[in-house]
Amino acid sequence: MTERAQKRQRDIEHAKRLLRMVRPYWKRLAGAMILMVLVGVSTSAMAFLVKPVMDKIFVAKDAGLLMLMPIAIVVLYMVKGLASYGQTYLMQYVGQRIVTQFRIDLYAHLQRLSLSYYDRTPTGELMSRITNDVNQMQGAVSSVVTGVLKDLFTIVGLIAVIIYRDWFLAVFALGVFPLCVIPLVKFGRRLRKISHRSQETMADVTVLLHETIAGARIVKGFCREDHETKRFTDEAFRLFRLRMKDISTRAMSSPLMEFLGGLGIAGILFYGGWQVINGVSTPGTFFSFLTALILLYEPVKRLSSMNNDVQNGLAAAERVYRVLDEPVEIAELAGAVELPPLQNEIRYAKVSFAYRPGEPVLREIDLIVPKGQAVALVGTSGGGKTTLVNLLPRFYEVTGGAILIDGVDIRQASLNSLRGQIAIVTQQTILFNDTVRNNIAYGRPEASEDEVRAAAEAAYATKFIERMPKGLDTMIGEGGVLLSGGERQRLSIARALLADRPILILDEATSSLDTESEMYVQKALENLMAGRTTFVIAHRLSTVQRADRILVISGGRIVEEGRHEQLVALGGVYTRLHSMQFAIDQGLEAITPEAANRAGEGS
Numbered sequence: 001m002t003e004r005a006q007k008r009q010r011d012i013e014h015a016k017r018l019l020r021m022v023r024p025y026w027k028r029l030a031g032a033m034i035l036m037v038l039v040g041v042s043t044s045a046m047a048f049l050v051k052p053v054m055d056k057i058f059v060a061k062d063a064g065l066l067m068l069m070p071i072a073i074v075v076l077y078m079v080k081g082l083a084s085y086g087q088t089y090l091m092q093y094v095g096q097r098i099v100t101q102f103r104i105d106l107y108a109h110l111q112r113l114s115l116s117y118y119d120r121t122p123t124g125e126l127m128s129r130i131t132n133d134v135n136q137m138q139g140a141v142s143s144v145v146t147g148v149l150k151d152l153f154t155i156v157g158l159i160a161v162i163i164y165r166d167w168f169l170a171v172f173a174l175g176v177f178p179l180c181v182i183p184l185v186k187f188g189r190r191l192r193k194i195s196h197r198s199q200e201t202m203a204d205v206t207v208l209l210h211e212t213i214a215g216a217r218i219v220k221g222f223c224r225e226d227h228e229t230k231r232f233t234d235e236a237f238r239l240f241r242l243r244m245k246d247i248s249t250r251a252m253s254s255p256l257m258e259f260l261g262g263l264g265i266a267g268i269l270f271y272g273g274w275q276v277i278n279g280v281s282t283p284g285t286f287f288s289f290l291t292a293l294i295l296l297y298e299p300v301k302r303l304s305s306m307n308n309d310v311q312n313g314l315a316a317a318e319r320v321y322r323v324l325d326e327p328v329e330i331a332e333l334a335g336a337v338e339l340p341p342l343q344n345e346i347r348y349a350k351v352s353f354a355y356r357p358g359e360p361v362l363r364e365i366d367l368i369v370p371k372g373q374a375v376a377l378v379g380t381s382g383g384g385k386t387t388l389v390n391l392l393p394r395f396y397e398v399t400g401g402a403i404l405i406d407g408v409d410i411r412q413a414s415l416n417s418l419r420g421q422i423a424i425v426t427q428q429t430i431l432f433n434d435t436v437r438n439n440i441a442y443g444r445p446e447a448s449e450d451e452v453r454a455a456a457e458a459a460y461a462t463k464f465i466e467r468m469p470k471g472l473d474t475m476i477g478e479g480g481v482l483l484s485g486g487e488r489q490r491l492s493i494a495r496a497l498l499a500d501r502p503i504l505i506l507d508e509a510t511s512s513l514d515t516e517s518e519m520y521v522q523k524a525l526e527n528l529m530a531g532r533t534t535f536v537i538a539h540r541l542s543t544v545q546r547a548d549r550i551l552v553i554s555g556g557r558i559v560e561e562g563r564h565e566q567l568v569a570l571g572g573v574y575t576r577l578h579s580m581q582f583a584i585d586q587g588l589e590a591i592t593p594e595a596a597n598r599a600g601e602g603s
């Protein structure tokens with residue numbers, strides 16, 4: 001199949017899918033259709049009436065008709081106006097409704113896509129899909145639904161009038177139309193290419209915006225404002241050039257059509273005038289014909305710009321469908337079971353994992369964690385600790401082996417019953433631009449005031465919350481920017497406490513904190529860990545020492561395992577990590593690059 005044929009096939013497919021979305025609104029569409037027929041009939045009737053007006057009023061001077069005609073014209077305009085309003089409203093209703101549905105479907109689908117999709121796709125690009133591309137589809141849908149069908153009936157009616165008035169001349173006039181179609185198709189193709197490129201550029205701009213606005217602190221800190229402004233300027237000008245190409249193509253298509261139309265009218269004038277002068281035809285016939293032809297111009301022109309909009313819309317639809325058709329990698333099985341609350345143990349059975357094929361990050365991990373145990377994961381950066389714990393809530397799917405909770409493979413369990421048992425506190429605290437209260441209650445929105453307060457208390461957050469202007473009702477700013485690192489962390493601990501899940505994952509929860517906040521956070525964490533099965537990743541060995549069991553992860557394997565004293569005595573990776581940590585506590589002079597490298601040898 002050639003590329004163009006494939007493209008056609010895809011377009012047809014997309015158009016079919018769009019039509020399927022229209023189906024539920026068939027009653028409104030049927031109503032709109034009737035109104036369109038009225039618009040078409042009243043427009044054609046006007047052209048039709050030019051003949052009696054000409055021949056009877058102006059040539060034959062019929063006074064009776066003179067009284068009737070103005071009334072007929074007023075009525076026709078009224079009918080046309082009302083019908084036109086009604087059909088625009090109904091059709092737009094359907095169009096806008098479908099586009100809204102698209103936006104919602106797209107968002108809902110994004111919510112279900114796995115983290116690995118988000119790893120691959122820049123946030124700004126996805127935002128651009130939901131905003132820019134859907135907007136462009138909206139433009140196409142509105143132009144199609146209000147334009148094509150309304151104009152179709154009008155065009156049919158007017159063509160009927162010109163054929164009725166003078167079929168020979170009609171054949172000649174309509175012969176000009178195909179001439180206009182050829183450049184239209186060419187323009188359409190060009191526009192579509194431009195539109196595709198400008199939407200991609202738009203996505204790039206959104207990516208840039210998202211990164212540099214979210215990273216404003218870093219941009220300023222490194223004095224890169226001018227650099228970023230220049231990057232933005234380049235993109236903005238790329239967009240400008242594409243827009244100008246688009247505008248120039250559109251602006252060219254309409255004068256060209258007009259010129260071709262002018263040629264036609266000149267020819268018709270010559271032939272028609274000659275016939276009237278020779279008495280073969282009446283002025284009425286000719287002017288009725290000419291009126292219909294001139295009235296045809298607008299709808300045909302609209303139809304031509306509609307082709308452009310349709311091309312743009314299809315280009316946007318293609319990108320939107322690409323996201324919508326992205327398979328949900330981590331989906332629930334058809335007969336997924338409800339996982340009962342953890343009873344006995346969590347088990348990793350020969351678990352392997354790779355983000356990219358051929359680059360294993362975890363290799364055949366075997367691990368049993370009995371209920372209630374606190375397991376610490378330590379090891380060099382990049383060893384696979386975060387990956388190991390991220391497999392438990394199925395943020396990523398194991399590529400080998402299985403993870404079992406009380407003997408049930410987590411892939412058999414429903415996602416809600418699995419994730420509903422796990423609370424996560426990570427180094428980067430993710431808070432939402434909402435009140436303190438809603439952030440704490442995020443995992444359990446139905447929690448009572450007392451429960452929220454108790455969680456805040458246990459997370460050592462009450463003091464600073466009380467200092468805030470509106471207490472629990474204070475908005476915390478996007479991502480919690482109005483709070484310090486330690487405060488943010490304590491809020492996220494309160495959130496985990498309130499969610500009250502039996503399994504807890506702490507991924508470097510205290511790593512980015514200063515000593516004082518760390519102390520509070522540490523205490524808060526102890527409250528959180530009490531009675532829960534916990535995976536704690538930490539580089540501070542003081543945190544780790546209190547765990548029931550320590551696993552040293554390196555190069556995707558568990559290389560050492562035991563309690564603190566046993567591991568120190570072992571003289572392996574843990575001993576080196578421990579002595580480095582000890583050196584940090586003593587002063588940084590003891591750390592040399594060589595010592596650091598030696599500590600990383602295990603990976």
Ligand SMILES: Nc1ncnc2c1ncn2[C@@H]1O[C@H](COP(=O)(O)OP(=O)(O)O)[C@@H](O)[C@H]1O
Nearest residue numbers: 119355356361380381382383384385386387388
């Ligand atoms: N989302 C990701 N996509 C691809 N590779 C990743 C991703 N996250 C981590 N990695 C890679 O996997 C390895 C283990 O990372 P990670 O589990 O974060 O280690 P740790 O938490 O022990 O520092 C590293 O080599 C890292 O580069």
Ligand SMILES: [Mg+2]
Nearest residue numbers: 385386387507
């Ligand atoms: Mg990590």
